[in-house]
Amino acid sequence: MATKLWAILLVLFCTAITTSAQIFYKLGANVLQFNLFSLITNYNLIIGLGLYAIGAALLIIALKGGELSVLYPIIATSYIWVTFASSYFFNESVNLFKWLGIVFVIIGVTVIGYGSKTQAIPAEVI
Amino acid sequence: MATPLWSIAVVLLASFIGSYGAVMLKKVSAHIRQCIKHPIKNPQLIISLFFYGIGTVLFIVALKAGELSVLYPLVATTYIWISFLSIKMLKEKMNFYKWLGIAIIILGVSFIGFGSA
Numbered sequence: 192m193a194t195k196l197w198a199i200l201l202v203l204f205c206t207a208i209t210t211s212a213q214i215f216y217k218l219g220a221n222v223l224q225f226n227l228f229s230l231i232t233n234y235n236l237i238i239g240l241g242l243y244a245i246g247a248a249l250l251i252i253a254l255k256g257g258e259l260s261v262l263y264p265i266i267a268t269s270y271i272w273v274t275f276a277s278s279y280f281f282n283e284s285v286n287l288f289k290w291l292g293i294v295f296v297i298i299g300v301t302v303i304g305y306g307s308k309t310q311a312i313p314a315e316v317i
Numbered sequence: 318m319a320t321p322l323w324s325i326a327v328v329l330l331a332s333f334i335g336s337y338g339a340v341m342l343k344k345v346s347a348h349i350r351q352c353i354k355h356p357i358k359n360p361q362l363i364i365s366l367f368f369y370g371i372g373t374v375l376f377i378v379a380l381k382a383g384e385l386s387v388l389y390p391l392v393a394t395t396y397i398w399i400s401f402l403s404i405k406m407l408k409e410k411m412n413f414y415k416w417l418g419i420a421i422i423i424l425g426v427s428f429i430g431f432g433s434a
Contacts, residue, residue: 247366250342251345254342254343258403258407259340259343259399259409260400260403260409260415261415263339263395263396264396264399267393267396267426270426274429285432286432288432289428289433290432291425291428291432292424292430292431292432293425294425295422295424295428296421297425299421299423300418302415302421303415303422304418305414306413306414306415306416306417309413
């Protein structure tokens with residue numbers, strides 16, 4: 192089955208959701224206390240878990256629209272979102288290595304996208 | 318912080334478990350409606366989410382304990398396992414560009430890991 196564009200875009204959106212989930216979860220985990228009142232008022236934690244669940248649901252929907260070997264590597268773009276989010280929310284620096292890595296991930300995902308449309312070689316040749 | 322051996326082992330384990338979970342999620346997605354309507358007859362959804370979730374949790378635990386410059390490249394090997402598993406279990410086909418793209422992504426993730434040291 193060819194991999195549809197909507198599935199690719201959905202996985203991209205899904206990784207953005209999961210990255211946001213990580214940030215809320217991290218904020219919530221920082222003030223985590225194991226008593227009932229604290230847990231149910233830990234809005235960051237609750238939002239983070241909720242976003243994780245939404246992300247998983249969107250991923251399953253997206254997987255209907257294409258090959259796993261094409262869609263799964265797109266999740267690598269989460270490293271890009273996390274790098275920028277960490278820089279914005281937690282003041283971590285985006286150095287040359289990180290920029291290089293971001294560029295390579297983008298190129299790699301694009302190449303896989305291109306590869307999803309070209310002729311496949313039989314499994315025995317791999 | 319040095320990277321303890323156990324965190325490398327946990328990352329590799331999480332990588333296998335997570336890859337398997339992803340393949341199961343792909344299989345589940347084909348008949349997702351039945352899984353939601355009759356979850357007891359179709360436990361595949363719950364089982365695959367479980368595997369995928371365990372893989373994620375193990376990653377989080379291991380990444381906290383070791384250096385990203387060492388662990389990120391290992392996390393990126395997940396894409397290799399998924400490629401092989403999808404050939405074997407999902408009858409997908411790989412080709413030169415898909416392998417090339419994965420190699421480039423692994424390099425990219427490794428660079429991000431080095432940059433996070």
